[in-house]
Amino acid sequence: MKELNKFVYFLVGLNLIPHLFDMPVWVTGASFTFLAWRVATDFTRVPSPGKWGTIVIAVVFTLLIVNHYGTFIGDEASTATLLIMVSLKTFEMRGYRDLMVLTYLCYFLLMTKLIVSQSIGMTVFMVMDILLITAFMMMYHSPVLKQDWRKLLRKAGSLTLQGAPLILILFFVFPRFTASLWSKNNAATRLSGFSGQLNPGEVSSLVLSEEPAFRVYFSDFSVMPAKMYWRGTVLTQSFGLQWRPSPVTQRPDYFRGTTPLHELIRYEIFLEPHGKKWLFALDWPVSLQSSDNKTERRYVSLAGKTYESRRSLAQREYYVGYSETESNLQTWLPLSENEKSRYLNVEGEDSPQALALAKDIESQHEGATGRVEALLQYFVENKFVYSLNAPQMSTLDEFLFEHRRGFCEHYAASFATLLRWAGVPSRVVVGYQGGTASFLSDYVLVRQLDAHAWVEYWYEPQNTWKRVDPTGVVAPERIQLGAQDFNERFLRASTGSGPTDMALNRWFSDDLKQSLFRMRMVFDQAEAAWMSLLLRYDFTYQQALFSDLGFDNVKRWQLFTFSGVGLVGLLIFVSLRLSRAKPSRPIAQRLYSQLCLVLAKEGLPRRANEGPLSYKSRALEAFPHLRQPLEAVFTEILTDRYGPPQAAELRPPRVKKRISELRSHLKASKLTPS
Amino acid sequence: MNLRSLIKPQDDKIYILPTGHGFVFLIGIVVMILTAATYGNNLIYILAFSLFSVVMVGMVQTHNNLRGVKLKVIHIEESFADNWSHIEVRLEHQLKAVRQSLVVSLNSNEFVNSKPSLLEVLPLQSSAKLDVPVRLLRRGHYDLPRFIIETRFPMGLFRAWKYISVQQKIYIYPSLKGHSALPLRAGFNEEGENQPLSLSPSQDMDFKEHKLHREGESQRHMDWKLAAKRGEFYTKTFEGERNQAYSFDFTQVRFSSDEDKLSQLAQWIHQVFKIDSGFEMILPGKKIELGSGIQHYRASLRELAKYPVKGAS
Numbered sequence: 001m002k003e004l005n006k007f008v009y010f011l012v013g014l015n016l017i018p019h020l021f022d023m024p025v026w027v028t029g030a031s032f033t034f035l036a037w038r039v040a041t042d043f044t045r046v047p048s049p050g051k052w053g054t055i056v057i058a059v060v061f062t063l064l065i066v067n068h069y070g071t072f073i074g075d076e077a078s079t080a081t082l083l084i085m086v087s088l089k090t091f092e093m094r095g096y097r098d099l100m101v102l103t104y105l106c107y108f109l110l111m112t113k114l115i116v117s118q119s120i121g122m123t124v125f126m127v128m129d130i131l132l133i134t135a136f137m138m139m140y141h142s143p144v145l146k147q148d149w150r151k152l153l154r155k156a157g158s159l160t161l162q163g164a165p166l167i168l169i170l171f172f173v174f175p176r177f178t179a180s181l182w183s184k185n186n187a188a189t190r191l192s193g194f195s196g197q198l199n200p201g202e203v204s205s206l207v208l209s210e211e212p213a214f215r216v217y218f219s220d221f222s223v224m225p226a227k228m229y230w231r232g233t234v235l236t237q238s239f240g241l242q243w244r245p246s247p248v249t250q251r252p253d254y255f256r257g258t259t260p261l262h263e264l265i266r267y268e269i270f271l272e273p274h275g276k277k278w279l280f281a282l283d284w285p286v287s288l289q290s291s292d293n294k295t296e297r298r299y300v301s302l303a304g305k306t307y308e309s310r311r312s313l314a315q316r317e318y319y320v321g322y323s324e325t326e327s328n329l330q331t332w333l334p335l336s337e338n339e340k341s342r343y344l345n346v347e348g349e350d351s352p353q354a355l356a357l358a359k360d361i362e363s364q365h366e367g368a369t370g371r372v373e374a375l376l377q378y379f380v381e382n383k384f385v386y387s388l389n390a391p392q393m394s395t396l397d398e399f400l401f402e403h404r405r406g407f408c409e410h411y412a413a414s415f416a417t418l419l420r421w422a423g424v425p426s427r428v429v430v431g432y433q434g435g436t437a438s439f440l441s442d443y444v445l446v447r448q449l450d451a452h453a454w455v456e457y458w459y460e461p462q463n464t465w466k467r468v469d470p471t472g473v474v475a476p477e478r479i480q481l482g483a484q485d486f487n488e489r490f491l492r493a494s495t496g497s498g499p500t501d502m503a504l505n506r507w508f509s510d511d512l513k514q515s516l517f518r519m520r521m522v523f524d525q526a527e528a529a530w531m532s533l534l535l536r537y538d539f540t541y542q543q544a545l546f547s548d549l550g551f552d553n554v555k556r557w558q559l560f561t562f563s564g565v566g567l568v569g570l571l572i573f574v575s576l577r578l579s580r581a582k583p584s585r586p587i588a589q590r591l592y593s594q595l596c597l598v599l600a601k602e603g604l605p606r607r608a609n610e611g612p613l614s615y616k617s618r619a620l621e622a623f624p625h626l627r628q629p630l631e632a633v634f635t636e637i638l639t640d641r642y643g644p645p646q647a648a649e650l651r652p653p654r655v656k657k658r659i660s661e662l663r664s665h666l667k668a669s670k671l672t673p674s
Numbered sequence: 675m676n677l678r679s680l681i682k683p684q685d686d687k688i689y690i691l692p693t694g695h696g697f698v699f700l701i702g703i704v705v706m707i708l709t710a711a712t713y714g715n716n717l718i719y720i721l722a723f724s725l726f727s728v729v730m731v732g733m734v735q736t737h738n739n740l741r742g743v744k745l746k747v748i749h750i751e752e753s754f755a756d757n758w759s760h761i762e763v764r765l766e767h768q769l770k771a772v773r774q775s776l777v778v779s780l781n782s783n784e785f786v787n788s789k790p791s792l793l794e795v796l797p798l799q800s801s802a803k804l805d806v807p808v809r810l811l812r813r814g815h816y817d818l819p820r821f822i823i824e825t826r827f828p829m830g831l832f833r834a835w836k837y838i839s840v841q842q843k844i845y846i847y848p849s850l851k852g853h854s855a856l857p858l859r860a861g862f863n864e865e866g867e868n869q870p871l872s873l874s875p876s877q878d879m880d881f882k883e884h885k886l887h888r889e890g891e892s893q894r895h896m897d898w899k900l901a902a903k904r905g906e907f908y909t910k911t912f913e914g915e916r917n918q919a920y921s922f923d924f925t926q927v928r929f930s931s932d933e934d935k936l937s938q939l940a941q942w943i944h945q946v947f948k949i950d951s952g953f954e955m956i957l958p959g960k961k962i963e964l965g966s967g968i969q970h971y972r973a974s975l976r977e978l979a980k981y982p983v984k985g986a987s
Contacts, residue, residue, distance in 0.1 A: 100695045100830060104702060107725065111706055111718055118717040126717070130724050138828045142774050144795045159735065159828065163727025170723040177711045534716040567730075574734055578741065587799075 005093055007136050008102050009039050012086060015109035018125060019083060022116050024068065027080045030061065031087040038090040054091050058084070079112040099140060106133055120530050131156055169566050175559035176539045198235055198243035198413050198428055198453060213432060214271040214280060216444045227325070229283035229454065229467065230446060232431030234304030236342065238417045240349030240396050241410070243428045253303045254331045261287065264322040271317040279307040280431055282323040283467065291318045304427065332464050335425065343425030343458060346417055351396035358421030368424045368459050375418055376473050379411070386475030411470040412453035425458035588640040591655050595633060598659060602666045612638055626665055633658045688740050688836050690733065696831035699729060729831055736832040739774060739825045742767040743796070745838045747818065748803070754940060755849040758807045763821070765793055766801030775827040778806050781837060782819035785810060813848040813936065815980040847975040852938030855909065856920060856945060884908040919952040919964055936978050947971040957981060
C-alpha cells in the first residue's frame with residue numbers, strides 16, 4: 001500500500017491548487033506545508049508530528065479559523081477547516097482504508113471550490129479531477145492496471161464516459177429546489193451593498209460577487225447588453241461624494257408615455273429575492289406589470305421612473321416590463337423652481353477646489369450640454385483611473401485632486417455634485433449595467449458584479465432628463481465589456497498603485513490586441529453559454545422544459561419519481577443486455593468449424609469421433625494437390641488451440657483468407673475433369 | 675419453490691453489495707446533492723451525478739467481472755491438521771473480456787483460509803491456475819465446502835461474489851505430535867518374511883546415543899543402568915535405523931487418548947517416509963501391509979485421517 005501514498009499526495013495537492021485563488025494565504029499555505037511535510041517524512045528523515053502533534057496542530061488551526069471568520073460553520077470557515085483537516089489527515093495514512101478515505105475527501109475539496117466558481121475552466125478541472133480520482137481508485141484495486149498508466153487512464157475514461165447518459169438524464173430530470181428553501185443565500189448578505197444610498201466603497205463589495213441579481217428574457221432581443229442600464233433607485237440628495245434618496249415619498253414626475261405597449265421592448269424579469277422592495281427595469285421603463293395582474297395592488301411607481309414592490313421581496317419575483325431605449329421627450333413633467341433648487345442643492349460638502357472647478361466650468365460654458373461636455377473632458381484629461389481599490393476618502397477634493405482613483409460610484413457621485421455646483425440640476429441613478437448575454441437564447445443574466453451608478457441631468461430646452469455615464473469616459477471598456485470581463489481583463493493584475501491600470505493595454509500591438517480580443521470574446525461566449533445554462537437551469541426552467549415535452553405543470557415529486565424510475569429502468573436494461581450476451585466460442589474453434597464446413601461441402605465431412613490430426617491426414621490424402629494450403633491452415637489453427645501459449649499468435653483474418661482460398665481451390669479442382 | 679430455497683444462496687449466481695467504502699461514497703453523494711440544493715449550484719449537481727454514475731457503472735463492472743467465471747479443483751495437496759493444505763484450482767471463462775483481481779476463498783468456518791488467494795488477471799477466453807491454501811485444526815475426511823469467488827474491481831465500492839460447489843473431498847491427516855524417536859523396527863528380513871518382533875536391538879545395529887525417555891515411548895530400549903546412575907530414564911538409540919522396515923501398532927502406542935495415538939502414528943509415518951523406509955501399520959480391525967513410497971505413505975495417513983472417533987459410531 002505504501003507505494004500508493006504518493007498518488008494520494010498528488011491528488012490532495014492538485015485539489016488544493018484551485019483554493020489558492022480565493023482562500024486566505026495562511027490557510028492554503030498551511031495546507032501545502034503540511035502536505036510537503038508529509039511527503040518529506042516519506043522520502044527523507046524528517047520526523048512526522050505523530051498523533052498528538054497532529055491533534056495539537058488541528059486544535060490550533062481550528063482556533064485560528066474561528067478567530068479569523070468568527071465562526072466555525074460558515075462557507076469559507078468550513079472550507080478552510082476542510083483544507084486544513086485533509087492536509088493533516090495525510091499524516092495518518094496507514095492502510096487501504098485511509099487511502100480510500102483521503103481519495104474521496106478530494107472530491108469534497110473540489111466541491112467546496114465549485115461553490116465559489118463555476119467557470120468553464122473549473123468545469124474542465126472538475127472533469128479531469130473525476131477522471132484522475134476514478135483512475136487512482138481503480139489502481140488501488142487492480143495490480144495489473146497499476147503497471148500500465150495508459151491502460152489505466154483508458155479504463156477510467158471509459159468508465160466515466162459510460163456514465164454520461166446517466167449524468168445527462170439526472171441533470172435534466174433531478175428536481176431542483178429554490179434557494180429560499182434553505183437558509184443559505186439569504187437576502188441580508190446578498191444585496192448588502194445596494195442600500196439605496198451611494199457611499200463609495202459599497203459597490204466594490206458587490207462587484208466581486210457573482211451572485212445573480214436577476215435574469216431577463218427578451219421577447220425580441222434588439223438591445224446590446226452594453227447598452228442596458230437597469231434602473232433601480234434615483235438618488236436626489238447630494239452630500240458631495242455621498243448621495244441619498246429623497247426622504248419624502250415622491251410622487252411620479254412623469255406621464256405615462258403615449259407609445260402603445262406593442263411598440264416597446266418587452267421583457268420578463270426573474271428577480272432573485274433580496275429582502276427589500278426595489279424592482280429593476282430597463283432604462284427607460286414605461287410600464288411594469290406583475291405576473292398575477294395585480295400590478296396596482298402590489299407595485300408602486302415612484303418619481304424618477306423607478307418602481308418598488310409594496311412588500312419586501314422574500315421570494316423570487318417575476319414581472320413583465322416595457323421599456324423604450326430613448327427617453328421619451330414628452331413624458332417628464334417640467335421642473336418647478338422649487339424642484340430645480342432641490343436638484344441644485346449640495347449639503348455639507350467642504351471642497352473648495354472642486355467648487356472652484358465647477359464655478360469655472362459654469363462661467364466658461366453655456367447651457368447644460370456644454371457644461372456636461374466640459375466636465376467629461378476634465379475627467380478624460382486629468383488621468384483618472386478606474387480601480388476597485390480606491391482609498392478611503394470623505395471629500396470631493398480628496399478624490400478629484402489627490403487620489404483620482406475610484407469606481408463608478410466615485411465618478412457618478414462626484415460628477416453629479418460638480419454638475420449641481422455648475423448650475424445644472426442633476427441626480428444619481430443606481431442599478432445595474434450590462435449583463436451576461438447567452439448567445440444561444442434571448443436571455444441575459446445580471447449579476448451583483450454588474451451593479452452600477454450613473455448620472456442624469458436636466459436638459460431644460462427639451463424639458464427632459466438625460467443620462468450621462470462618467471464611468472464610460474474614464475473606463476469605456478467597463479461599459480462595453482460588462483463588469484466581469486472588464487474586471488478580469490484590466491483590474492485583477494493591478495492591485496498595486498501603478499500609474500494606470502490601462503497601461504497593460506499598450507503592451508500589445510493593435511492587431512494582436514484585436515485577435516486576442518476576438519479570441520477572448522469567443523471564449524467569453526462559450527463561458528457565458530455555460531454559465532447561463534448552469535445559472536438558469538432551475539425548477540422553473542425544468543417545468544418549462546417538461547411542458548415543451550408535453551407534461552404541463554410538472555411537480556417536484558414527479559421529477560423525483562421519474563429520475564428514480566429512469567435509473568432503475570436503465571439498470572434493468574443494462575443487466576438484460578449483459579445477461580443476453582452469450583459466451584462466444586474461442587476464435588480458433590470457430591475457424592476450425594468453418595474449415596470443417598468447407599471440407600464437408602467437398603465430400604469430406606469430419607467424423608463425429610475424429611480429432612483434428614486424423615482429420616487433417618485424411619484431408620491430405622483426399623486432396624493431395626492441395627497439400628500446402630491445407631497444411632498451413634491446419635497448422636495455424638491447431639497451434640493456437642493446442643500449442644504452447646507462447647506459440648505464434650493466431651491472426652484470424654489471415655486464416656479466414658486462407659480458408660476462402662482453399663475453398664476456391666477445392667471448387668476449381670472439382671470442375672477440372674479428372 | 676419455497677422461501678428458503680429463494681434465500682439460500684445458489685451456485686453460479688452473482689451477488690453484489692456495496693462495501694463500507696461504497697456506503698461512505700453514497701453518503702458523500704447525498705451530502706453533495708444537499709449542498710448543491712442549498713446553493714442552487716448546478717455544477718455541484720453535475721459533480722454529484724458524475725460520481726453517482728461512476729458508482730453505478732462501477733457496480734455493473736464489478737458484477738460483470740465475475741460473469742462466466744468458472745472454477746474447477748485440479749489438485750489437492752493434502753496435509754496434516756494445523757498445517758496448510760493447498761487446493762489448486764483453475765479459473766476459466768469463455769467471454770471476450772479480461773477479468774481482474776479475483777479472490778478465491780472457501781465458504782466455511784472450519785476451513786481456516788487466512789490467506790485469500792488473489793488472481794490478478796484472467797485474460798480473455800482463458801484459464802489460470804490459483805493456489806488456495808487452507809488449514810484445518812482437526813483431522814478427518816471432509817467434503818470441500820463451497821468456494822467463493824469475489825471481486826471488488828474496479829473501484830472497491832462494491833463486492834460481488836458467487837458460490838461454486840465442488841464434489842471433491844479432502845483428507846486432513848492427524849496433526850504431527852508425539853516423539854520423534856521411532857519404535858523398534860519390526861522383525862522383517864530382507865525377503866519380507868514375517869518374524870516375531872525382537873525385544874532387543876539386533877546385532878547389526880550400533881549404539882548411537884542416549885536420549886531422555888519420554889512418556890509413550892517403548893520401555894524396551896530403556897537403559898536401566900544409566901537410570902540407576904543419574905536418576906532419570908534414558909532410551910538408547912541406534913545407528914543404522916535406515917532402510918529398515920517398521921511396524922506401527924495403534925494399541926502399542928502408550929498415550930491415553932486415541933487422537934494422541936493417531937498423531938504419534940502420523941509422526942512416525944512421516945519420519946519413516948522422510949528416511950525412505952518401509953512400514954506396516956496395525957489399527958484396530960485393520961492392517962496396512964508393509965510397503966513404502968508415496969502411495970503407501972498417503973494411503974496410511976488417509977487411514978489415520980478417517981479413523982473413527984471414539985464414541986461416534
